[in-house]
Amino acid sequence: MANNYLSISDILVSNEKVPCRFLHDLPKLGFLDPSCTEEDLKAGTSVEIPLWLAESLSSRRPPLVAVDLPKVYKETYREIFNADACTVDLHKLAQYFFELGCYVAKYDIKGEVATTLVNTFRQRFKMILSASVSTDSINALQPLSSSERDRTASAMASEKALSTWLKRGDSLLTTANMVANHRKRKRAEMEML
Amino acid sequence: MDEEQLDLSGEEEEITADVVLKTIQTSWQNERLSPEILPHRNDMVECMLGQIQHMERNINKLPKTDLRTSIHKMELSRIKYIICNYLKTRLEKIEQNCIIIINDEKQRIESGTNYLTPLEYRYAQEHLLNIEHHLKQTILNQVPGNMQVFEINKMSTVPNLQSHVFLKANETVHGIVLEDHFGDQDEEIDLEEGSQHILQYKFIADLVKNGKVQLI
Amino acid sequence: MFGEKVIELLKESERNRETLDQYNDEKIRQIIEEMHVLFKLNMNDANATTENKSLWTTVQVRHSALERNKRCLLAYLYNRMNKIKILRWEFGSVLPPDIRELLSDAEYDWFSKYSTNLATYMRSLGQDIGYNGIDLTENLRPPKSLNIEVLCLVDYGKLELEDGDVIMLKKNSTHFLPTSECQTLIRQGILKQIT
Structure with a gap:
């Protein structure tokens, strides 16, 4: 994914923790495992580490860790998602469900994670699409993952812009985005003082 | 013979201005809707700028309250908007993908098929230099030795050529291959003149550049 | 050390996607x-791996952490650079002092260079046919009418129009002006279009 190096969103996704089993001893790195009391990390320990570290270590030859699937992508949850993905609170359960899933899917030899991801996306997309016509239905939706929220916000902005344009026939010239937002923030900060 | 020539030259001028405007509008639309930077139409832009000068001179000759003044001024303001937006869109793409664009352009310059005007190319190079300088000064020169490299490959942002676009075929085109990434089911389709489709940009990129299809 | 601090930095900037924060x-x-x-x-x-081979894996882990920190720092700066670019297009080449404060000196330096690069490009547009350049930071919206009614939001002072007329922009005064001459002031939040 050469394109993502500077993407803050990708950096945040790769900060999510995944369970791993260390295949070698790691002297002086005991602090990676919060339950470890020694200075050294022994081979065979299972620890939850950030995705970026897991990917880096598992891609070395020989691999230093074996990556396991986070519980959201395991069988029990997969069944829930395949049954009815729309009732799941993705905000609480897995903010970066889809993005992290893309990374994690390659550690699933059976390919079932990939299928679940596509399936879940389809179900929830339909739900979001039909709800985006009105703000009431949007607010009634089950909480969404981070990227779903972004997409919903932009869908609503487009709807609003379209209906304004249809009503007015054109649009007013407005204060530039950043200028307006800076002013708002300044006002809010001054009110707090 | 002379009379005919006079008549023709009168018509020619009208057709030319109209054609130029249409071409600019098409190029503008394509540029806004395509994920990558397209070959420049500087010849058209300069032609249009010349037209604008001409029109402005004519408007100034008319009395201020003449109805035609308002109409012409609106027309001018529309044309200026299109040109400005066209150039601005190109700058945005240059800024976002400057590493890739500069690399590709180096090769294209050698074969004489450059996409950027010389001014745009200089802008791109200067932009990259500024970014590199800033990052080196602020971060890269302060971090430990082996981390100081400005890794140009990682820093490049590549336009997403796989994004879908709406297009209209200006003429009938045969044999467009739609590759299937995940399987072997490549598809081959034809586009009828006047038909409209949604396709992934990369399959029709060349057709946009040679005018056979138009992004809508 | 393994990227926690740098993530805090990035989360800060993600919280306010529409505005620029103080350079940290x-x-x-x-x-x-x-x-x-x-x-x-x-x-x-x-140096000690010759005695203890397993230290080599530890070195690799720390190396990954170094790469991670580098990546995050670069992303932080790059993301700010993009926002600073927008400042040039929205506020103009002179930044209001409260905005200027948010940038580090190096960033302001970058802003000036970006501004100069842009100005050089714009100035040379149409040079071959006798143009003095085109200001691309104008003409940002499709024009709908030649004149518009505006309300002045602050005490701005005198504004000289193209035809030589001078008008006084006092807070709460309304005016009927040519669109082309108000565009920048509207974008900067000094005038507001009404009707």
């Missing part, structure tokens, strides 16, 4: 110091 000089310094600590630890352990 302090945190950046700390992160760079952490990187130096990691590097030193690695240098020592790399």
Whole structure:
């Protein structure tokens, strides 16, 4: 994914923790495992580490860790998602469900994670699409993952812009985005003082 | 013979201005809707700028309250908007993908098929230099030795050529291959003149550049 | 040291996607110091790997952490650069002082260079046919009418129009002006279009 190096969103996704089993001893790195009391990390320990570290270590030859699937992508949850993905609170359960899933899917030899991801996306997309016509239905939706929220916000902005344009026939010239937002923030900060 | 020539030259001028405007509008639309930077139409832009000068001179000759003044001024303001937006869109793409664009352009310059005007190319190079300088000064020169490299490959942002676009075929085109990434089911389709489709940009990129299809 | 601090930095900037925050000089310094600590630890352990082979894996882990910190710092700066670019298009080439404060000196330097690069490009547009350049930061919206009614939001002072007329822009005064001459002031939040 050469394109993502500077993407803050990708950096945040790769900060999510995944369970791993260390295949070698790691002297002086005991602090990676919060339950470890020694200075050294022994081979065979299972620890939850950030995705970026897991990917880096598992891609070395020989691999230093074996990556396991986070519980959201395991069988029990997969069944829930395949049954009815729309009732799941993705905000609480897995903010970066889809993005992290893309990374994690390659550690699933059976390919079932990939299928679940596509399936879940389809179900929830339909739900979001039909709800985006009105703000009431949007607010009634089950909480969404981070990227779903972004997409919903932009869908609503487009709807609003379209209906304004249809009503007015054109649009007013407005204060530039950043200028307006800076002013708002300044006002809010001054009110707090 | 002379009379005919006079008549023709009168018509020619009208057709030319109209054609130029249409071409600019098409190029503008394509540029806004395509994920990558397209070959420049500087010849058209300069032609249009010349037209604008001409029109402005004519408007100034008319009395201020003449109805035609308002109409012409609106027309001018529309044309200026299109040109400005066209150039601005190109700058945005240059800024976002400057590493890739500069690399590709180096090769294209050698074969004489450059996409950027010389001014745009200089802008791109200067932009990259500024970014590199800033990052080196602020971060890269302060971090430990082996981390100081400005890794140009990682820093490049590549336009997403796989994004879908709406297009209209200006003429009938045969044999467009739609590759299937995940399987072997490549598809081959034809586009009828006047038909409209949604396709992934990369399959029709060349057709946009040679005018056979138009992004809508 | 393994990227926690730098993530705080990035989360801060993600929280306010529409505006620019104060440049966090302090945190950046700390992160760079952490990187130096990691590097030193690695240098020592790399020398010791001849006695203890398993130290080599530790060195690799720390190296990954160094790369991670570098990536995050670059992303932080790059993301700010993009926002600063927008400042040029929205506020103009002179920044209001409260905005200027948000940038580090190096960033302001970058802003000036970006501004100059843009100005050079715009100035040379149409040069071959006798144009003095085109200001691309004008003409940002499709024009709908030649004149518009505006309300003045602040005490701006005198504005000289193209035809030589001078008008006084006092707070709460309304005016009927040519669109082309108000565009910038509207974008900067000095005038507001009404009707």
